[in-house]
Amino acid sequence: MRLSAQNLGLTIRGRNILADVSLSVASNTTLGLIGPNGSGKSTLLRLLAGLQPKARGAVQLGDQAMARMSRRDVARQIAFVEQQSETSEALKVCDVVELGRTPWLSPLAPFSASDRLICDQALARMGVEHLAAQSWRSLSGGEQQRVQLARALAQQPQILLLDEPTNHLDIHHQLALLRLISDLPVTVVIALHDLNQAMGCDQLAVMEGGRLVACGPPEKVLTLPRLAGVFRVGARRLTDPADAAGQFRFLALES
Numbered sequence: 001m002r003l004s005a006q007n008l009g010l011t012i013r014g015r016n017i018l019a020d021v022s023l024s025v026a027s028n029t030t031l032g033l034i035g036p037n038g039s040g041k042s043t044l045l046r047l048l049a050g051l052q053p054k055a056r057g058a059v060q061l062g063d064q065a066m067a068r069m070s071r072r073d074v075a076r077q078i079a080f081v082e083q084q085s086e087t088s089e090a091l092k093v094c095d096v097v098e099l100g101r102t103p104w105l106s107p108l109a110p111f112s113a114s115d116r117l118i119c120d121q122a123l124a125r126m127g128v129e130h131l132a133a134q135s136w137r138s139l140s141g142g143e144q145q146r147v148q149l150a151r152a153l154a155q156q157p158q159i160l161l162l163d164e165p166t167n168h169l170d171i172h173h174q175l176a177l178l179r180l181i182s183d184l185p186v187t188v189v190i191a192l193h194d195l196n197q198a199m200g201c202d203q204l205a206v207m208e209g210g211r212l213v214a215c216g217p218p219e220k221v222l223t224l225p226r227l228a229g230v231f232r233v234g235a236r237r238l239t240d241p242a243d244a245a246g247q248f249r250f251l252a253l254e255s
């Protein structure tokens with residue numbers, strides 16, 4: 001499903017947190033959201049998820065205007081994994097993942113064996129099935145992050161919004177998650193700080209000071225002048241002789 005946004009903006013106490021952000025993410029592609037600390041990535045994701053009532057602008061899910069959809073219908077299309085989840089500490093891991101099924105349940109369609117199967121598959125996909133009976137509070141940061149991702153998968157969304165989903169993960173689970181995301185038949189917007197990992201996205205959007213300053217194919221967007229101008233680093237692009245894959249080596253700029 002295509003996700004698009006026109007002129008998104010947010011002003012809080014007179015300060016423009018986000019201004020004039022328009023973008024379009026083609027169905028089943030991944031948009032990497034990058035930018036320095038405080039540039040507006042999390043805010044943009046919250047607006048794309050429809051979680052900021054004071055926002056300006058419009059979001060469209062496919063042909064539908066989000067503003068005209070019920071919260072339940074939005075939740076059937078979009079799953080959002082925030083940086084800090086508000087999950088209640090009293091819940092068990094399996095309960096957290098079951099929350100992902102909420103938009104699909106009703107008095108006429110209570111939690112069923114097929115919902116159980118979907119949750120079990122999501123737990124297995126994120127490699128946390130062995131934690132199912134454990135309390136949320138007892139998990140490590142990386143385990144909690146993987147359980148939140150399992151909750152999002154259980155939601156079976158068309159669109160996945162992920163705010164720095166790799167920040168607590170060990171390198172094995174980082175690579176496994178990025179591969180899972182590229183294999184899933186869903187539209188993904190993912191905020192990332194690792195610019196080498198971001199180069200694996202189909203498109204990149206660069207945020208700076210609450211504005212979208214560049215959007216397009218990674219090689220066109222992450223140029224050396226932009227790395228210097230927006231991220232305040234120098235860089236050299238190295239090539240792995242084994243497979244010709246490129247990697248940035250970042251260098252501190254003299255201040």
Ligand SMILES: Nc1ncnc2c1ncn2[C@@H]1O[C@H](COP(=O)(O)OP(=O)(O)OP(=O)(O)O)[C@@H](O)[C@H]1O
Pocket residue numbers: 012017035036037038039040041042043044207
């Ligand atoms: N509710 C709020 N009230 C006031 N300021 C806010 C609020 N939410 C966000 N901001 C400010 O808006 C700016 C953008 O924040 P945001 O969390 O979107 O940045 P980010 O790019 O995700 O940063 P990071 O990379 O550090 O996670 C920051 O300066 C932040 O302090």
